Amino acid sequence: MELTLAPNPLCTESQTLSFDKIATLIGENGSGKSCILQSIFDAKLDGNDFDDLRVICFSSGQNENFSQRFSKFLKKERRAGETLNLECFYYDKSWSKLLIFLATCLHSNGKVREFLRNKGYVEERTVTEAQQDDISSKLTIKFKVDKRYAEQVQAALKTEESGADIDTLRSTPYFRSLTSFIAKNVDADYEFDSALTKRTVELSSSTLFEASYAAARPVQDEEGETVSRFIDNPTISFFTQAADNDYFIDKSVFQLKFKDGLELDQLSDGEYQLLFLYALIDLFDAENTLFLLDEADSHLHYQNIDHLWRILGELRGNVITTTHLLDSITANEFDAIKVVENGRICEDDKLKQLINRLSVLSRATSVEYEVCAKITNMALLDDYNDWDIFVRLAERKALDASLLDSVYSFKKSSSYANENESFGKAKIQWAKNLSKVECNLITSQIFLICDRDEATLDIDPATGVKVRGAQYRDRINAIHWPNGVNASVYLLAWKRREIKNYLLSFTALTHHGVLAEINSDTLAVASHLKKTEPGDNEGIRQLEVKDTINPLINRDGCGLCPEKLQTYIDLIPPDEISEDIENMYNFIVSKLN
Known part of the structure; x- marks a missing residue:
């Protein structure tokens, strides 16, 4: 929808x-x-x-x-x-007892009746193989007809007696339902010749259906076409209209009792609320x-x-x-x-927003895994913005970025700060923790994309992005997924220090007048950025570039600005974008397919 x-x-x-x-x-x-x-x-x-x-x-x-x-x-x-029609209606707790009563009476196989049956709160009588009447639930109401309405009925009667060919209040479906209800449940002799003082009435399933309830006429426009697309149940429509504004029925004094005199008010708040929701579903659920x-x-x-x-x-x-x-x-x-x-x-950045929201709640770590267990394809990167930069660069390189739409990305540190730490350890541990979550897992592909930083890595030349090594393979293979879950975990790395290194471009930096900050004496001339070349060399790969790049793509005090980032990337000619971007794209897309 x-x-x-x-x-x-x-x-x-x-x-x-x-x-x-x-x-x-x-x-x-x-x-x-x-x-x-x-x-x-x-x-x-x-x-x-x-x-x-x-x-x-x-x-x-x-x-x-x-x-x-x-x-x-x-x-x-x-x-x-x-x-009054039920095309749009607001129900608060004051309506609960009436609606629960109507639901158990009208829908013997509904959710309200099922709840009462499972709890032992209802006594039933078999009518047919498919229908059982609720013979124990009782709704006590206070019913009245005020003087003004009685006078309106008498005025309508006089209009009819005069021979005027017009519809009156007495000809409405609601009045016919009201007359039948009063005759069967309140006062058989009442003729609307005066006000009817407030009476206590106890309704059961049998007395409820002794009255007949007239269906509302279809609403038509000036050309006689039916306007309303909805057919209201006449019983629900009558009681809703009678209780609206406490006009005939006072909602504030309802009393609903189940089997053995158990009152609805004696149930827990949770049971009460479930019954109310079930009643709404029983009475109104439709396509x-x-x-x-x-x-x-x-x-x-x-x-x-x-x-x-x-x-x-x-x-x-x-x-x-x-x-x-x-x-x-x-x-x-x-x-x-x-x-x-x-x-x-x-x-935008929904997963980031969701995890940030969960971080302020108790049990946040557990919930993070439970939420991520609902994701089929995910990428863990060192920063939330890394995926955005990658996707925009791939798109600039004329790759179909829509093929990456099924991948949800979020931040998870690689925990690699020096040579004494195992590369990608935190990301692999996160995947292992996910495998142990106590909920349904639909995970299929997990891409652990790490900043290379200072690490010395053996990167598979066939893919250009997959990290090789027995220690990494053993750790990933030690992750045991539940039966029926076929999740694949890939440890990947940029060949450069981090994703922002791939924003280095001779043309774009020249446009901003900062090329000299990269092509400086600290970088070998052979490694300098050149026009129409991507700069795929060891000197560029090892550079710290944040001081140069951040001012070009960030907004002061607000971090990455998507608009500034896109404007900057639009300045980069496709042939100045590293093959590493295409390699990462091709690897991920191949696994999604």
Whole structure:
């Protein structure tokens, strides 16, 4: 699914959110996760977008932004005399008991009933092989009809008696449902000739269905074409409209009891919340439903969190949710996780952003491995920016950089500081730790790309990048992957000191007036950079070049600037780019294929 999101209070530009079934927004408090949900909800309420989606919004607490915005919308609809539809609705905890009751009554094979059955909270009666009625759950409500509504009914009756050929309140599907409900469950003799004082009514599955609920008429435009793409269940529609604004049914005093008098309020917060979420799924899940779930995993035990994410992954519709919890982050597929900063979804350097976010949370090291276990192809480099520089150089050399898109890169030091340390040791150890992670591994290719620094290496001449040596081979072969995981680990190195050495170019440095900083007395004349030559010689390979290169590609105080980097690389003629870049590209792409 791909959604175009309107600007939100923290992000003034529209943005695109692409995801498959689930998008999980993570970020610090105040990062704008809820702002993104709000922008979708507002656009749907205003009729500006998402016409083909039913949007159902849920918050684990009382989200004032959602509730106030939705309250204003409902008041506007009531003033306009519009029939309440469920095309876009916000449900907070005040709706939970009603929806859980409707779900267990309406869906004998639904998730609410399954939960109650597994917990022993329900007594059932077999109706058919495929259907069992819930005969133990009871919902106690307070029901009333106020004087104003009764007067409106009487006015409609007089209009009908006058012979006027117009539809009245009495002809609406909602009134027919209301009349049937009152006659069967409240007062069989009530005729709307006066207000009906508040009555206590106990509903069960059997009494619920004694009444008949009329389906809403299809909404049509001026040309008689059906406008609404959604068919609401008449029972759900009636009770939602009756409880809206506590007009006929007071939500604040609901009491829901299960088998043996067990009250919903006696369950744990986690069980309560799971039942509420299951009810929303039972009642509204469809291919054209988009659920907006704000911190749906709060209050849940880690085992229930795993179960919740499995359920969400099985939805017919789609879901966008927010979370702060580590267990939820690790339960998601990597592509489903969206890092949010200042109301903007940050897909650039996503893995870096995600690991940075995890570093401030407890159990961060373990979570890093659990997140990376969801990645098929990965590259570990000494700096986050190294991959960006490599890919841009490959592209400048007319190589198809899109073939590298499936590789996620992130920073992991090689730990090589002097000759007494084993080259690439930290990266190899990281791969070994990944093999021991206690979650599902989908890893296929791990490229350990190391800065050469001062190391003396035996690099395979056939590839130009693979480090040879028994000690490295033995360490990699000592990594034992779980059954069914066929992960390959490659220890690779640049022939030059580091990736920034490959930004050395006679043409580009001449343009910036700093060529003399490289072609100086400290470098043998034979090793000097020359026009149309890449500088693949031992003198260039050993140079420390950061003092020359960093000012050309960095922004003061902010590190690497992608725009400055690209502008600089655009100055480099392809024939002044080292064959090492092409060798690294060819090696990685060959393993991906």
